[in-house]
Amino acid sequence: MINPEMNKLVEVLLAGDHAAALAEARRLRAAGMASERIVTEGLEAAMQRLDDKCTVESFNLLEIMLAGRAVSAVVNELYPEGVPPEQGRDTFVIATLEGDVHDLGKNIAKMVLIGKGYRVVDLGKDCPVETLVNAAEREHAHAVLVSGLITPVIPQVRKVRPALDKRGLGGIRVVAGGAALKQSSAEALNVDYVAETAFDGARYLDSVARGALS
Amino acid sequence: MPELILGIDGETHRIPFEPGPSVRDILDATDFRVRSGCRGIGACGLCRVRVMEGEAGEPTQNERLHLTLAQLSQGVRLACQVIPRHDMKIEILNPAPPSNWKSSQDAALLHILHEPAVEGRWLPPEINHPCGVAVDLGTTHMCLSLFDLAKGRWLADRWGRNPQQNFGADVITRLAAAAESPGAAREIGRLAVAAIGEALLDIATRDGFDLRRIVNVTVVGNTAMLALLSSRNFELLLQPDYWTRPVVCTPLETSGWVAEWGINPAAEVDVVAPLAGFVGSDLLAGLVSTRFTEGAAPALFIDFGTNSEIALWSGEALWVTASAGGPAFESSGISCGAPAEAGAVFRVRLDEAGCVACQIIGDDRAKGVCGSGLVDLVAYLLDSGRLTSAGKFAGGETNYTFSAGGTELTLTKADVDLLQRAKAAIGVGIRALCGQAGVGMKDLQRVYVGGAFGRYLDVGSAQAIGLLPLVPPETVELAGNTALAGCCDIMLSSLAAERLNQLRSRARLVNLAHYPDFEQVFFENLYLQPLREA
Numbered sequence: 111m112i113n114p115e116m117n118k119l120v121e122v123l124l125a126g127d128h129a130a131a132l133a134e135a136r137r138l139r140a141a142g143m144a145s146e147r148i149v150t151e152g153l154e155a156a157m158q159r160l161d162d163k164c165t166v167e168s169f170n171l172l173e174i175m176l177a178g179r180a181v182s183a184v185v186n187e188l189y190p191e192g193v194p195p196e197q198g199r200d201t202f203v204i205a206t207l208e209g210d211v212h213d214l215g216k217n218i219a220k221m222v223l224i225g226k227g228y229r230v231v232d233l234g235k236d237c238p239v240e241t242l243v244n245a246a247e248r249e250h251a252h253a254v255l256v257s258g259l260i261t262p263v264i265p266q267v268r269k270v271r272p273a274l275d276k277r278g279l280g281g282i283r284v285v286a287g288g289a290a291l292k293q294s295s296a297e298a299l300n301v302d303y304v305a306e307t308a309f310d311g312a313r314y315l316d317s318v319a320r321g322a323l324s
Numbered sequence: 325m326p327e328l329i330l331g332i333d334g335e336t337h338r339i340p341f342e343p344g345p346s347v348r349d350i351l352d353a354t355d356f357r358v359r360s361g362c363r364g365i366g367a368c369g370l371c372r373v374r375v376m377e378g379e380a381g382e383p384t385q386n387e388r389l390h391l392t393l394a395q396l397s398q399g400v401r402l403a404c405q406v407i408p409r410h411d412m413k414i415e416i417l418n419p420a421p422p423s424n425w426k427s428s429q430d431a432a433l434l435h436i437l438h439e440p441a442v443e444g445r446w447l448p449p450e451i452n453h454p455c456g457v458a459v460d461l462g463t464t465h466m467c468l469s470l471f472d473l474a475k476g477r478w479l480a481d482r483w484g485r486n487p488q489q490n491f492g493a494d495v496i497t498r499l500a501a502a503a504e505s506p507g508a509a510r511e512i513g514r515l516a517v518a519a520i521g522e523a524l525l526d527i528a529t530r531d532g533f534d535l536r537r538i539v540n541v542t543v544v545g546n547t548a549m550l551a552l553l554s555s556r557n558f559e560l561l562l563q564p565d566y567w568t569r570p571v572v573c574t575p576l577e578t579s580g581w582v583a584e585w586g587i588n589p590a591a592e593v594d595v596v597a598p599l600a601g602f603v604g605s606d607l608l609a610g611l612v613s614t615r616f617t618e619g620a621a622p623a624l625f626i627d628f629g630t631n632s633e634i635a636l637w638s639g640e641a642l643w644v645t646a647s648a649g650g651p652a653f654e655s656s657g658i659s660c661g662a663p664a665e666a667g668a669v670f671r672v673r674l675d676e677a678g679c680v681a682c683q684i685i686g687d688d689r690a691k692g693v694c695g696s697g698l699v700d701l702v703a704y705l706l707d708s709g710r711l712t713s714a715g716k717f718a719g720g721e722t723n724y725t726f727s728a729g730g731t732e733l734t735l736t737k738a739d740v741d742l743l744q745r746a747k748a749a750i751g752v753g754i755r756a757l758c759g760q761a762g763v764g765m766k767d768l769q770r771v772y773v774g775g776a777f778g779r780y781l782d783v784g785s786a787q788a789i790g791l792l793p794l795v796p797p798e799t800v801e802l803a804g805n806t807a808l809a810g811c812c813d814i815m816l817s818s819l820a821a822e823r824l825n826q827l828r829s830r831a832r833l834v835n836l837a838h839y840p841d842f843e844q845v846f847f848e849n850l851y852l853q854p855l856r857e858a
Contacts, residue, residue, distance in 0.1 A: 172850035236837075
């Protein structure tokens with residue numbers, strides 16, 4: 111159920127209207143609404159609707175990217191210093207692994223998770239496994255997400271779990287997604303979950319996370 | 325345009341044609357071929373048809389030789405001897421056995437030979453009329469051209485599907501299949517070799533050609549196709565590091581191929597080396613055939629495909645890149661898509677009543693829409709306000725249904741999305757090359773469009789959705805299969821082979837993966853709107 115105060119924000123986010131989304135977020139804050147509520151009740155609702163729309167109305171890539179940009183703009187407006195780690199929400203580290211330079215899919219996953227109120231540390235593309243593990247340790251990540259468009263990246267994906275275990279980070283979940291990876295099983299990739307879409311991955315993380323903003 | 329009207333299995337097919345070619349030539353480009361055993365010169369007498377309506381002219385001497393008076397009086401004729409000028413209704417009396425190979429009647433599909441004659445190629449003296457075969461080994465289609473090497477004269481063309489598609493429609497899937505299992509790798513290579521053999525056999529049986537005259541086979545293709553053909557280094561192509569590095573694809577041993585094809589035992593097989601992992605010898609051949617780097621005028625070359633290759637000539641320097649945008653230009657993955665073969669809608673127009681009017685390749689019934697038809701359709705929907713530049717149907721519709729030759733076809737929003745992604749990848753490539761070379765799009769004085777997709781493309785539609793830069797339309801040359809044309813040039817002429825070597829040392833590779841503005845430029849180019857300067 112969408113909080114009626116958020117209707118306008120959700121609507122402009124879905125329309126991908128970046129300027130209107132920023133203006134609406136500013137208006138809500140000026141009216142005394144806490145940043146956390148704007149995220150949980152506005153952005154998260156927009157993400158839920160976007161998930162439905164992608165399935166039912168086949169939102170195209172451009173619409174998803176537009177919504178993603180609007181969401182990122184609002185998050186940057188609310189948290190210009192970056193999302194603080196100490197607000198009880200889970201932190202995820204996300205990367206496109208070394209050997210793969212296609213990161214549109216990763217960026218969409220990041221946008222969905224930010225929209226759901228998680229803290230996301232983005233390591234970009236062509237990222238070595240070691241950098242990923244270092245970041246997971248440093249940021250106290252609850253999960254790491256790896257995306258791959260092309261199949262040669264699969265051997266890299268298989269290295270993530272043992273590399274985390276070696277540092278005593280066995281509790282961190284590993285989620286894989288992307289065109290090349292979603293054809294494999296979690297077992298074959300040595301990960302906890304293989305996400306069909308960014309939204310599917312986010313649902314899995316919702317189910318295992320301590321909760322986003324509470 | 326006059327039509328050839330055929331009754332096949334109780335159904336009538338109408339095939340429009342430009343007057344000029346014979347009935348056999350017209351049929352050769354369709355799925356309804358007539359049996360034949362010579363090159364269409366009236367020698368074999370096999371291509372019997374009955375002319376039921378229309379003016380077929382007096383029987384030729386060859387027809388009188390092969391057909392009885394009773395047959396002639398019943399309207400029986402040889403398809404290769406009848407040249408229709410107006411509508412003609414016929415029945416095929418002696419249909420050809422089904423074949424995966426077609427010859428092309430569309431004269432425009434035939435390359436224009438730029439080299440006047442052969443220089444420098446050694447010809448075995450003991451062989452009468454030595455011949456050579458140029459092969460363009462594409463991911464989706466394979467095309468061959470047969471030439472008399474001594475005279476430089478074209479003899480026959482064939483094209484058909486690449487049979488490796490069971491191992492994946494796209495290059496990466498096929499490479500991964502080969503890398504996973506040595507058995508699969510062998511089979512993928514074998515399929516390509518066998519397909520070339522099948523096409524040659526089709527020429528031998530249909531055109532009465534002695535394959536032992538063939539003393540040279542020259543092959544161009546994208547790097548992955550060549551590596552899979554030769555079973556060499558294909559696993560390297562799965563590593564992005566090699567996309568900008570040379571990958572050796574020269575076969576170690578070709579005597580087995582020569583024996584399988586039944587060509588002259590002394591025949592040479594030349595697999596033209598690609599430039600790098602993502603720039604094949606198909607692109608190099610296209611640059612040879614269009615004389616791309618001659619003159620000081622800036623020029624752009626685009627060979628559209630699943631992995632489109634793009635080249636830019638600044639007048640001084642040559643820049644090359646590849647952009648993987650998905651298979652929309654080949655209409656693969658499009659719900660109402662069909663390959664650019666008989667039965668494909670290749671052009672969409674509005675008729676006087678404002679309704680969609682479709683032109684169909686080699687038939688009056690539509691199986692689906694090929695790449696150029698898709699571009700036309702989307703441009704028309706955009707222009708008429710039925711589709712927004714963001715790729716959304718007006719009024720929140722999720723699809724658009726139209727009738728093409730009695731078939732109902734539906735274009736979905738997901739189809740439009742695939743085209744948007746493919747064209748965005750092209751837009752990024754053009755912008756990146758123009759940026760590197762310091763050339764503005766408005767400065768381009770020649771734009772070459774290669775590939776089967778480019779053959780039927782409407783330049784105005786392509787410009788309207790941002791697939792080609794907004795240059796004066798006469799600047800754009802729809803160059804057809806430039807890879808095959810260039811392969812013929814390289815096979816026939818040592819001058820062309822020399823130009824190929826110059827291109828090799830000249831080309832500078834641009835890796836879009838390292839293009840800093842990739843995401844922003846890709847995003848801007850997802851919109852269906854004319855291309856913009858940076």
